[in-house]
Amino acid sequence: MQLSKRAREIQASPIRKLMPHAVAAKKRGTKVYHLNIGQPDIPTPQAMIDVYHSFSDKVLAYGPSQGLDVYREGLVKYYQKYDIPLKEDQIIVTIAGSEAVTFAMYVTCEVDDEIIVPEPFYTNYNGFATMAGINIKPVLTVAEDGFQLPKDEVIEAAIGPKTRAIMICNPGNPTGTVYSKEDITRLCKIAKKHNLFVISDEVYREFTYDGAKHTSILQIEGMEDLAIMVDSVSKRYSACGARIGCIVSRNAELMAATLKFAQARLCPPTVDQLAANACVDLGDEFFGPLISEYKKRRDLVFAELQKIPGIVCVKPQGAFYIVAKLPIENAEDFVIWLLDNFQIDNETVMAAPAEGFYSTPGQGRNELRLAYILNEEDLTKAMHIFRQGFEEYKKTHK
Amino acid sequence: MQLSKRAREIQASPIRKLMPHAVAAKKRGTKVYHLNIGQPDIPTPQAMIDVYHSFSDKVLAYGPSQGLDVYREGLVKYYQKYDIPLKEDQIIVTIAGSEAVTFAMYVTCEVDDEIIVPEPFYTNYNGFATMAGINIKPVLTVAEDGFQLPKDEVIEAAIGPKTRAIMICNPGNPTGTVYSKEDITRLCKIAKKHNLFVISDEVYREFTYDGAKHTSILQIEGMEDLAIMVDSVSKRYSACGARIGCIVSRNAELMAATLKFAQARLCPPTVDQLAANACVDLGDEFFGPLISEYKKRRDLVFAELQKIPGIVCVKPQGAFYIVAKLPIENAEDFVIWLLDNFQIDNETVMAAPAEGFYSTPGQGRNELRLAYILNEEDLTKAMHIFRQGFEEYKKTHK
Numbered sequence: 001m002q003l004s005k006r007a008r009e010i011q012a013s014p015i016r017k018l019m020p021h022a023v024a025a026k027k028r029g030t031k032v033y034h035l036n037i038g039q040p041d042i043p044t045p046q047a048m049i050d051v052y053h054s055f056s057d058k059v060l061a062y063g064p065s066q067g068l069d070v071y072r073e074g075l076v077k078y079y080q081k082y083d084i085p086l087k088e089d090q091i092i093v094t095i096a097g098s099e100a101v102t103f104a105m106y107v108t109c110e111v112d113d114e115i116i117v118p119e120p121f122y123t124n125y126n127g128f129a130t131m132a133g134i135n136i137k138p139v140l141t142v143a144e145d146g147f148q149l150p151k152d153e154v155i156e157a158a159i160g161p162k163t164r165a166i167m168i169c170n171p172g173n174p175t176g177t178v179y180s181k182e183d184i185t186r187l188c189k190i191a192k193k194h195n196l197f198v199i200s201d202e203v204y205r206e207f208t209y210d211g212a213k214h215t216s217i218l219q220i221e222g223m224e225d226l227a228i229m230v231d232s233v234s235k236r237y238s239a240c241g242a243r244i245g246c247i248v249s250r251n252a253e254l255m256a257a258t259l260k261f262a263q264a265r266l267c268p269p270t271v272d273q274l275a276a277n278a279c280v281d282l283g284d285e286f287f288g289p290l291i292s293e294y295k296k297r298r299d300l301v302f303a304e305l306q307k308i309p310g311i312v313c314v315k316p317q318g319a320f321y322i323v324a325k326l327p328i329e330n331a332e333d334f335v336i337w338l339l340d341n342f343q344i345d346n347e348t349v350m351a352a353p354a355e356g357f358y359s360t361p362g363q364g365r366n367e368l369r370l371a372y373i374l375n376e377e378d379l380t381k382a383m384h385i386f387r388q389g390f391e392e393y394k395k396t397h398k
Numbered sequence: 399m400q401l402s403k404r405a406r407e408i409q410a411s412p413i414r415k416l417m418p419h420a421v422a423a424k425k426r427g428t429k430v431y432h433l434n435i436g437q438p439d440i441p442t443p444q445a446m447i448d449v450y451h452s453f454s455d456k457v458l459a460y461g462p463s464q465g466l467d468v469y470r471e472g473l474v475k476y477y478q479k480y481d482i483p484l485k486e487d488q489i490i491v492t493i494a495g496s497e498a499v500t501f502a503m504y505v506t507c508e509v510d511d512e513i514i515v516p517e518p519f520y521t522n523y524n525g526f527a528t529m530a531g532i533n534i535k536p537v538l539t540v541a542e543d544g545f546q547l548p549k550d551e552v553i554e555a556a557i558g559p560k561t562r563a564i565m566i567c568n569p570g571n572p573t574g575t576v577y578s579k580e581d582i583t584r585l586c587k588i589a590k591k592h593n594l595f596v597i598s599d600e601v602y603r604e605f606t607y608d609g610a611k612h613t614s615i616l617q618i619e620g621m622e623d624l625a626i627m628v629d630s631v632s633k634r635y636s637a638c639g640a641r642i643g644c645i646v647s648r649n650a651e652l653m654a655a656t657l658k659f660a661q662a663r664l665c666p667p668t669v670d671q672l673a674a675n676a677c678v679d680l681g682d683e684f685f686g687p688l689i690s691e692y693k694k695r696r697d698l699v700f701a702e703l704q705k706i707p708g709i710v711c712v713k714p715q716g717a718f719y720i721v722a723k724l725p726i727e728n729a730e731d732f733v734i735w736l737l738d739n740f741q742i743d744n745e746t747v748m749a750a751p752a753e754g755f756y757s758t759p760g761q762g763r764n765e766l767r768l769a770y771i772l773n774e775e776d777l778t779k780a781m782h783i784f785r786q787g788f789e790e791y792k793k794t795h796k
Contacts, residue, residue, distance in 0.1 A: 001593045001624060004562070007505040007655035016463075016661060037460075044458040052450045052669055060442040060639040065414075095493050095641070098663040102529075107405040111509045111531045127662025131500075133509040133531045164402070195399045226399060240460040241668030243493070257405035263414060264525025265496040269667045270639030271450055 010130040014123055014356020018332070021339035022350050030343050033382035035370045036335075036352040038173065038320070042238040042290060045282060051275040063270045065262040067093025067246070071273045074280035075246060081283070082205065084218045086248065092258055093246050095268045097203050097232030100247040101125065104165075104199045104228050105132040107258050114162045115199070118149060120323060120357035120364055122173045122201065137163065138359045143325040143367065146314030147175035149183045155190055165197035165228075166190070171204040171214065174357045174369040175323050176298075176316025178208050181215040188220045188227075198223065203232040203245070204319040206287050209295045212317035224250040233276045235320075236287075242272040294320050297372035297379055304383035305370075308390055322370045323354050326390070329398050331355070331368045334390070337397070342389040349382045349389070408528045412521055412754020416730070419737035420748050428741050431780035433768045434733075434750040436571065436718070440636040440688060443680060449673040461668045463660040465491025465644070469671045472678035473644060479681070480603065482616045484646065490656055491644050493666045495601050495630030498645040499523065502563075502597045502626050503530040505656050512560045513597070516547060518721060518755030518762055520571045520599065535561065536757045541723040541765065544712030545573035547581045553588055563595035563626075564588070569602040569612065572755045572767040573721050574696075574714025576606050579613040586618045586625075596621065601630040601643070602717040604685050607693045610715035622648040631674045633718075634685075640670040692718050695770035695777055702781035703768075706788055720768045721752050724788070727796050729753070729766045732788070735795070740787045747780045747787070 002008075015036055022032050066072065072088040079086050094100040101124075109115060111133040117125060119138035129136045139158050141147040149155070155166070166187065171178045179187075191198045200217035208214050217227040232245035249255055301322055302315050310327030328334055332353035342348055354367035370386075372379060400406075413434055420430050464470065470486040477484050492498040499522075507513060509531040515523060517536035527534045537556050539545040547553070553564070564585060569576045577585075589596045598615035606612050615625040630643035647653055699720055700713050708725030726732055730751035740746055752765035768784075770777060 001506075001562075001595055003505055003652060003655050004508045004511070006508060007652075007659075010655065010658045010662070012658050013463075013661040039457075039460050041457065043456045048458070049453065052453045055447065055450045058441045059437075059439065060446070060637045062437055062638040065411075095667075096664065102663075106529055107401055108399075110402045110404060113402070124662045124664070127659065131504055131530070131659065131662070164399075197399055239458045241458040241665070243665070243667040254401060254405075257401050257408065260408045260410055261405075261525065261529065263411040264408070264522045264529070265500075266494065266522070267639070267641070269493075269641040269670050272667050272670065 006130050006133070011123070011126045015352050018335060018339070018350070021336050025339045025348055029346060031347040032339070033347065033349040033374060033378060033385065035372070035374070035382055036350045038235070038371050038373065039240055040235060040238040040320070040373045041375060044238050045279055045286065047278040048237060048239060048275045051278045052271060055271050055274070060270060063267045063273065065267050066259055067091070067268060068270070068273045071277040074277040078280040082216065084216050090250050090255060091246050091248050092255065092262050093244065093268050093273060095245070096234060096243040097201065097230055097245040098124065098128070100230035100232070100245045101201065102128045102132060103247050103258050103261050104230055105129065105134055106261055107254055108165045108197045108199070109134040112162060113164045114160060116155065116158050116163060116166045118168060119359055120147070120174050120354055122169055123356050125167065126359065136359055140360065140363065141175070143312045143314070143323060146316065147172065147177040147323065149179060149187060152186065152190060159194050159196070163194070163196060165199050167199040167201070169201040171207055171318025173204065173319055174321045174354060176319045176321045178212040178214060178318035181213070184215045184217065185220060188223050191226055192222065197226050197228055199228045199230065201230050203235050206236050206291065207294060207320060208318045209291065209298060210317055214318070218248065228254070233279065237276070237279045239276070242275055244268060244272050244276040294372065296376060298322070300376065300379055301370055301372045301383055304387055307387060320372050322372070323367055324370065325367045328366055328394070331366050333397070334393055335368070337393055338389045342392060344385050344388060347381065347385060349385045351386070404528050404531070409521070409524045413750050416733060416737070416748070419734050423737045423746055427744060429745040430737070431745065431747040431772060431776060431783070433770070433772070433780055434748045436633070436769050436771065437638060438633060438636040438718070438771050439773060442636050443677055443684065445676040446635060446637060446673045449676045450669060453669050453672070458668060461665045461671065463665050464657055465489070465666060466668070466671045469675040472675040476678040480614065482614050488648050488653060489644050489646050490653065490660050491642065491666050491671060493643070494632060494641040495599065495628050495643040496522065496526070498628035498630070498643045499599065500526045500529060501645050501656050501659050502628055503527065503532055504659055505652055506563045506595045506597070507532040510560060511562045512558060514553065514556050514561060514564045516566060517757055518545070518572050518752055520567055521754050523565065524757065534757055538758065538761065539573070541710045541712070541721060544714065545570065545575040545721065547577060547585060550584065550588060553585070557592050557594070561592070561594060563597050565597040565599070567599040569605055569716025571602065571717055572719045572752060574717045574719045576610040576612060576716035579611070582613045582615065583618060586621050589624055590620065595624050595626055597626045597628065599628045601633055604634050605689065605692060605718060606716045607689065607696060608715055612716070616646065616648070626652070631677065635674070635677045637674070640673060642666060642670050642674040692770065694774060696720070698774065698777055699768055699770045699781055702785055705785060718770050720770070721765055722768065723765045726764055726792070729764050731795070732791055733766070735791055736787050740790060742783050742786060745779065745783060747783045749784070
């Protein structure tokens with residue numbers, strides 16, 4: 001029996017597909033610095049771990065499909081700190097940001113409908129689109145201007161009869177780009193003109209540098225019916241394994257429909273929600289040092305990249321990623337070459353080829369994404385290996 | 399902006415939609431015995447709770463998309479106890495049984511394809527089918543013979559050009575029916591003849607009574623390429639809030655494709671997997687008393703139901719549900735009437751109308767599902783109220 005077309009065609013994770021080369025390197029005894037994945041090394045807040053330690057229910061029971069009341073109340077407080085006033089029933093807790101994105105797709109798009117997404121974009125949007133049977137229509141953004149949103153006419157040219165939404169990730173994965181309030185407002189104007197939903201993935205909300213200010217889609221006036229925000233605790237609390245996110249909208253009809261999708265899968269994990277709830281009050285005492293640490297890392301990575309002649313890379317102001325365009329033909333070949341052939345003191349480094357973050361064939365072939373999720377010492381070594389490796393690679397490759 | 403067609407059409411949970419009547423009853427100070435939901439009251443094993451208490455990682459990190467190695471190894475041991483020999487790579491850990499069912503649908507069906515399911519069936523299959531954009535083709539089973547699988551010719555008559563799989567739940571929710579090895583073998587013969595996958599939801603594996611023996615789809619010879627099993631720890635360990643399940647198949651190509659869907663959503667929750675892993679060795683010392691307890695409850699509920707003149711109900715041999723056909727026109731009206739109008743000593747009872755478990759319009763309108771998930775004392779009171787209520791209702795209703 002043949003598998004479904006979507007099973008045959010769903011994109012293999014471009015981040016994970018080179019893992020066999022890393023595994024082989026490790027088997028040879030080579031240490032691999034992973035700059036290819038978005039798994040932070042920052043300790044999870046103790047308040048969160050404490051919740052696991054003190055869980056005392058006799059029965060680990062289902063929670064409500066929309067999430068535990070206590071956590072939704074906590075989330076209202078959390079968003080209030082960012083000047084996003086919400087009511088509990090405007091929030092549905094999801095199984096990480098992943099499920100929030102799929103719910104947003106299901107609720108806005110019928111099979112074969114389209115969502116416009118600036119590329120490069122978070123590669124798993126492709127997988128969710130395949131599951132939902134919808135199409136992602138990319139609009140190109142470029143390394144030269146730091147992957148800013150395209151001009152109105154470029155976005156509007158992408159809108160067709162099947163377009164139902166525009167989806168952004170802000171601050172951006174993989175680009176690290178923080179969209180200005182002007183750009184978000186401009187995007188919303190286009191959405192309103194064409195009656196499109198805007199789905200805004202804001203899981204890196206706290207990760208902004210150099211005074212860049214994050215603008216939530218929920219802060220734009222007049223977008224009550226069209227704005228959908230997706231969020232997750234994974235990055236901000238270094239709690240990727242908790243699988244707790246949420247979908248937020250002030251469109252009551254949309255939330256009622258989303259709840260029906262949520263009811264089908266019963267509920268998000270119970271203890272993990274309680275754990276996430278222990279973090280909603282964390283403020284500057286937690287995020288201050290965290291952001292300083294990431295800023296330091298970004299500066300380190302960016303400074304090292306700048307030493308590579310011919311590199312194209314504008315300093316990103318958010319998230320913990322940098323996409324750099326390299327003066328070579330194929331960045332994936334370079335990543336594989338580093339893993340297979342290059343080491344310093346028996347150590348090497350792994351980056352993520354950016355091609356997988358584009359949906360236009362051939363785009364991004366000479367670009368890499370680096371995640372700065374290692375401590376300063378390791379990151380320094382990793383970037384040294386990266387630069388030396390690049391010089392060596394250039395001697396024999398175009 | 400209009401929501402998607404699937405958002406407008408997805409079935410509201412028939413179990414949850416009568417909740418406002420229960421809430422109103424409680425507001426009036428009436429105690430409601432909930433026989434309408436499948437949330438067991440049995441304590442979660444202490445071994446599982448202990449894992450939450452001793453979680454000591456500094457970073458609550460992503461696990462592998464296919465699930466933690468240690469847990470997949472644990473699951474291999476678990477299935478071995480049931481004479482289901484497996485290898486780790488034939489198992490992908492999922493976010494509860496819900497996700498396992500959706501993965502099974504995605505990997506077998508393209509949009510608009512069909513899955514045949516004996517009705518009445520677990521109502522959330524409808525929601526998953528809506529998400530996946532596929533259709534469920536029901537084949538009717540009836541209270542009169544205890545909801546046994548239909549004859550070959552009935553099943554074969556339902557197979558069309560778009561049919562890709564047959565899905566069963568064994569032991570059954572909502573019916574409690576345990577299919578015999580002969581019937582499972584017969585079903586597999588049909589599947590092989592027509593080259594269809596068989597998706598078997600076996601989350602109630604342990605819950606069999608009167609010596610009934612559960613037959614896994616993975617125990618049928620010659621089904622290596624077609625058999626897909628979905629499973630969950632929710633019911634067997636009374637751990638519905640953990641959201642840990644799995645999808646299992648010996649079809650390597652199918653598992654490779656399923657892994658790509660799994661990679662899109664990154665991973666199941668980490669601590670909950672570790673907690674589930676603490677249960678894989680539980681044997682008769684745990685399940686023996688558990689099954690005795692549920693058997694006692696089933697006998698109690700069944701005996702009480704038998705006292706209702708005109709009821710149609712064969713004693714079910716599995717799960718913790720009974721579907722009964724009542725000598726009235728509309729079981730939902732009766733459930734609402736109980737909540738709104740009837741109490742004994744200020745207590746009432748709630749059941750689930752079975753109509754929502756059928757996809758053929760009008761079927762099951764005079765049927766109810768009772769979940770025997772309360773302790774003996776409460777269950778006795780609840781069934782007394784149920785029977786008295788029914789007598790009272792019959793005086794004024796058809």
